Amino acid sequence: MDEPDRWRHMSSAPRDGSRILVTVRPSEQGPAEVDMAFWARADQFGIEGWRASDSSPGRIVEYAEPELKCWMPLPSANLSKGSMPSPWEEDDVPLLDGSGI
Numbered sequence: 115m116d117e118p119d120r121w122r123h124m125s126s127a128p129r130d131g132s133r134i135l136v137t138v139r140p141s142e143q144g145p146a147e148v149d150m151a152f153w154a155r156a157d158q159f160g161i162e163g164w165r166a167s168d169s170s171p172g173r174i175v176e177y178a179e180p181e182l183k184c185w186m187p188l189p190s191a192n193l194s195k196g197s198m199p200s201p202w203e204e205d206d207v208p209l210l211d212g213s214g215i
Contacts, residue, residue: 119186119189119199120186121137121184121185121186121199121202122184122185122186123184124136124179124182124183124184124185126185127153127185128153129153130153131152131153131154131155132152133150133151133152133167133188134150134151134152134185134186134187134188135148135149135150135151135185135186135187135188135189135199136148136149136150136151136164136177136182136183136184136185137182137183137184137185137201137202137203138177138181138182138183138201139180139181139182139183141181145201146183146201146202146203147201148199148200148201149166149167150166150167150168150188151164151165151166151167151177151182151185152164152165152167153165159171159172159174160174160176161176163176163177163178163179164176164177164178164179164182165177183201183202184202186199
């Protein structure tokens with residue numbers, strides 16, 4: 115994927131099981147945050163949808179589509195430990211990918 119350090123609209127996120135970074139919208143539980151997630155097919159543990167990568171059988175953390183604001187590919191392994199991107203905190207912009215009509 116090109117330009118890995120850029121937030122993208124969730125409609126373009128890969129649904130092949132690969133791990134990605136997502137911005138989780140702010141809620142009553144706290145401010146916006148970045149999490150690692152993946153698209154999971156329905157199985158005995160949950161329905162098809164976005165799951166946090168630290169989910170485990172019997173302890174599934176699922177995200178509803180509206181909870182996720184945008185995504186980006188995982189950074190390369192050679193980045194420094196403190197270089198996790200900040201969550202996208204701007205208004206919802208359907209043009210994060212530069213597309214738009």
